[in-house]
Amino acid sequence: MIGQTIDARPSTSFFVFALPVISIGLVVWAVLSANPHIAIVAVLPLAVALGIWLGRPKHVVLVVEPDGLQIFGTHHKVRYADIQDVAVGGSLLDHDAGSVPALPMQIEHADGCLVVPPQMNVDRAEFYRFLTSQMPLRPVKPVPPALAPHAEAHIAKFGADKVQIVHTRRMIVERWRQSRRRWIGGSFFAVGLIWLAIGIGVLIVHPKQDEYTGWVVGGVLTSLFAGVALFFSNAKRARQADQVAMKHPDSCIVISPTGLAMSQGDLQGAVTWREIMKVTTKKSQFLSSSGVGGLQLHVRGGQILVFDIYERSLAELADIVRRNLNPA
Numbered sequence: 001m002i003g004q005t006i007d008a009r010p011s012t013s014f015f016v017f018a019l020p021v022i023s024i025g026l027v028v029w030a031v032l033s034a035n036p037h038i039a040i041v042a043v044l045p046l047a048v049a050l051g052i053w054l055g056r057p058k059h060v061v062l063v064v065e066p067d068g069l070q071i072f073g074t075h076h077k078v079r080y081a082d083i084q085d086v087a088v089g090g091s092l093l094d095h096d097a098g099s100v101p102a103l104p105m106q107i108e109h110a111d112g113c114l115v116v117p118p119q120m121n122v123d124r125a126e127f128y129r130f131l132t133s134q135m136p137l138r139p140v141k142p143v144p145p146a147l148a149p150h151a152e153a154h155i156a157k158f159g160a161d162k163v164q165i166v167h168t169r170r171m172i173v174e175r176w177r178q179s180r181r182r183w184i185g186g187s188f189f190a191v192g193l194i195w196l197a198i199g200i201g202v203l204i205v206h207p208k209q210d211e212y213t214g215w216v217v218g219g220v221l222t223s224l225f226a227g228v229a230l231f232f233s234n235a236k237r238a239r240q241a242d243q244v245a246m247k248h249p250d251s252c253i254v255i256s257p258t259g260l261a262m263s264q265g266d267l268q269g270a271v272t273w274r275e276i277m278k279v280t281t282k283k284s285q286f287l288s289s290s291g292v293g294g295l296q297l298h299v300r301g302g303q304i305l306v307f308d309i310y311e312r313s314l315a316e317l318a319d320i321v322r323r324n325l326n327p328a
Contacts, residue, residue, distance in 0.1 A: 001122070001130045004064045005072070010056040010117040011102065019049035040198055040215060044191050051187030055180030057104045057117040064130075069107075069114070080134035082110035087172040088128070092311070095132040100124040104176045107131065115176045141167045144250045146263045150270060154256040164255040164320075168248065169311045185230040192223030251309060255320060264307065275299050279321045281314055297321065 023046040030039035061072035068079035085092060085108040089101050105116040105128065120127065143151045143165055155163050196219025202212040251264040261270035277298045295318055297304040308314050 001064045001127065002066055004122065006062040006064065006116075006127065007121045008062065008117045009059050009119040010104075011119055013052050013056075016049050016053050019045035019052075023049075037211070037215075040195065043194050044188075047187040047191045047194075048184060051184040052180070055183030057115045057176045060114070060116060062116070071114075078107060078109050078111075078114050080131075081136060083131065083135035084108045084110070085170065085172060086128060086131045086135065087174075090172050090174045090177075091313075092169065092172065093128065095129065097125055097128060100128045106172065106175065108172070113175050143254070144252050144263050146268050147252055147254050147261055150261045151254045154254065154258070158257055162257055164253075166253040166255065166310045166312050166317075168251045168309050182230065185226050188226035189223050189230070192219045192221070192226060195219030195222060248307075248309065251307075253306070253310060253317075257324075259324075260321075262304070262306065267304070271297070271299060271304065273324045276321065276325060279318055279325070281318060295321070 023042040026042035063070040089103040102118045107114040199212045199215030254261045259272035295306040
């Protein structure tokens with residue numbers, strides 16, 4: 001890909017067009033019915049559409065040079081040697097991924113983060129594979145001490161190609177989603193202020209028009225709720241699953257031809273394939289209350305909960321378990 005120019009544009013949301021149409025419809029309705037309150041309501045969908053539009057990832061043009069990505073029109077270059085992670089949808093895909101979801105690509109590097117919109121003039125998967133092939137290799141993460149003897153014994157017995165070691169995934173905060181939430185939350189906050197200003201302005205000029213008191217109250221409540229939502233959105237930077245991963249950074253699963261061993265917080269041990277009766281992805285009461293997805297490995301007398309905190313997805317882990325439970 002060296003020498004190519006990548007033109008990446010954000011995808012257009014349906015709501016960016018639909019919400020202004022709703023606003024225009026409300027204004028027309030307000031004129032025909034001579035009801036100014038309907039026109040005041042029209043401020044809301046228009047402001048939200050503007051927030052969605054401003055919260056989109058920015059259009060970028062990149063020149064693929066031998067040592068890095070030159071951002072066209074600037075003096076800034078993202079050097080391949082400085083790239084730490086390339087994530088799509090908050091996930092780290094396989095380096096040889098055959099397809100990449102139509103979501104912004106987030107390139108974490110030493111000087112910050114470059115968000116590349118999904119609409120590209122090149123194949124997304126090809127660009128992703130190129131970036132991951134150019135970035136420095138991360139050192140191999142060691143097996144936790146609790147599982148090291150088990151892993152070493154099974155590797156010696158079956159070979160390294162027959163034993164899979166699955167570590168916890170690295171936390172990737174989707175910055176573009178945070179930015180979009182801030183813009184949309186800010187649009188609701190602005191609507192609340194507009195409604196408040198309209199209500200107070202009319203009451204000052206026409207004190208007897210009590211119906212505008214509702215706009216004062218509505219404006220205060222809308223701004224208040226939007227401000228609270230923005231505060232909690234900024235405070236809760238990581239998804240709940242990633243928060244669990246941060247609490248148990250040394251969690252690990254060792255999968256071998258005889259079964260699997262796991263170290264996950266206080267849960268440590270091994271189980272053979274014969275001991276597992278079935279695997280489900282249905283959330284238990286604990287998983288539902290914590291908001292974290294996971295697998296349930298049903299064994300005699302209980303269940304083993306595997307949180308959604310690993311480098312392999314739940315679907316991949318479930319598929320591995322089912323293949324071993326029902327070998328062809």
